[in-house]
Amino acid sequence: MLEIKNLHATVDGKEILRGIDLTIAPGAVHAVMGPNGSGKSTLAYVLTGREGYDVTEGEVLYEGRNLLEMAPEERAAEGVFLAFQYPVEIPGVPNSTFLREALNAVRRHRGEDTLDAMQFVKLLRAKVKELGVADDMLKRAVNVGFSGGEKKRNEVLQMAILEPKLAILDETDSGLDIDALKTIAEGVNALRSPERSALVITHYQRLLDYIVPDHVHVLARGRIVQSGGKELAQELERSGYAAYVGEAA
């Protein structure tokens, strides 16, 4: 599904990623954990093509294709999805309009028929119910005036609608209470299948109690310094990141 090879990237001329190697097989859920400033969000943005994140070395293959050459919208249409750590507010664009435009753009790219307003509302209603999203969140402008929890739910709603092949969750657990966390984890788990993969980026182990990963990696100072199974997350919860921060220095 995804092969990251010796990936180096800079932001404002400063090297943040310093040689990342990571392979994600179809159906696998990988967790990347690490202290603040280790490069977790940079990895997410490089994979989704945000401007200002410059790859200086290495490559990323997505389903065998050079991911880094694709525009952000092409990556999305090909099935890469990023649940943002800080979802962006877009005044003036109703959330439901945004969701429909996004789904239809992706469907158009895949050569599928677009959905009209009626068809879309039907699909949306079903997803909204599953994820416990309040109806008025659809009418309001995208993320404007949403609480932290509502914004995260909205990210998962977008994911549920777009049904990506590779979901990247960037600190989706931050700022959530336990009930919201469970709902969101259920949303992610509902998408799990032998064809779909996920990269769960988190600082804390808590989310991984609900989205159980197949592999856990520790990212420190721009490199993966340790990899293991789900038990590695519990170990980190006990011992913290101090050892890794020192080691990578």
Next chain:
Amino acid sequence: MPDSSLTRPFLDSFEASRAALPGAGLDWLASLRETGIARFAERGLPSPRLEAWKYTSLGPLGKVDFAPARPDSISIDHLPTLLPHGQGGHRLVFVDGYFRADLSRVDDLPEGVELGSLAALLTSAPDGLSEHLGRVGAAEAGEQPLLALNTAMMADGFVLRLRRGVCLAAPVEIVFVGATGDGALAYHPRNLIVLEPGSQATILEHHAGIGDGTYLANGGTEVVVGADAALHHYKVQAESDKAFHLSTAQVEVGRNALYDAFLLTTGARLSRNEVTVRLTEAGADCRLNGAYMLRGSQHCDTTTAIHHVAPHTNCREVFKGVVDDTARGVFQGRIVVHKDAQHTNGHQLSKALLLSDRAEVDAKPELEIYADDVKCSHGATTGDLDRAALFYLRSRGIPEVEARHMLIEAFLSETIHAIAAQGICPALMASVGHWLSDARMRRAA
């Protein structure tokens, strides 16, 4: 000293056409015209040497040889209407500045509603016009040579007068069609809107070019909104690419009355909308909002002055611009709080998106406050599209061009949806959509 090479052709044109102008036998009108042409001759066509014209030059007018427009009966296959069939009520259509009864719909006027062409009314019922025509605009005519020229040259335009307490439910659509001739034409439409106390109306003016000719529309509009009356006055300016659109409006708002205006500009190579609103009695409320979308080398100047003459008056003014290529937007907004106008609120905001490195917006807000107990604010911002929002949309699969258009639409939608007559929003949003789809086609070509 006026630049005579620019001014002379208009003076000559007046001399040549004065005898044929409507209402030639009316003394009061003749003296109005004389005063107008004298003021224009004295001041000349405004130049950037004047503070109020600092950012806008009418120099390009000197390169065109304008002939006065004449009434004609050209057939129009596709009337540029903004209101879907059934939504519009009465409609007046002007072609090259002259009323066309055959294209208009003015039958079945309710009791207490006068709606028609200025030229016709100057012949049939001139007495009803003399009270207001030229009076509202007189306040600052000395400073507004274009309005003075319009007063001298006015040949036609629309008149709407509502008697006390009359509410006109359906919007009145006024369509000004330009650019039908081969040569360059000039016309000076004059409009008069009088809402007597307690009356209400919604007007949608649509200025549209249907050919690609050069023309000059130098409009003048006088508006009186009586006590407890409400006027919703919206204007879409979508003149042809070679047109010059100049417009001067003078508005008087009375006790507890509302003047709710919106100006949407997408057309003309050079345009200037100058609006002066006087809030003359307590409770008068003015909402003067607008949007401009410019591309190529278009120049659009919006110059407004809102006078709080009486205490307890309010105004809210938001103008938003979207400027591409080498186009230039100008916003000059003055709010004047007169000495006795205590307890007034005035808020003004100018926001612009620059879509290219060579696009330009000049914003000049001015607050002049002579009273001490007032709340006034103003602000101006200019910037690019929100890059984080753009990435967010693209990361969901929405192609860049679509994402940019969604953000532009959203930027303007906010202010368009703030108008009081919500039924008109779709017509305004359609004009925005039209500009955007045109941009998409140009990009593809």
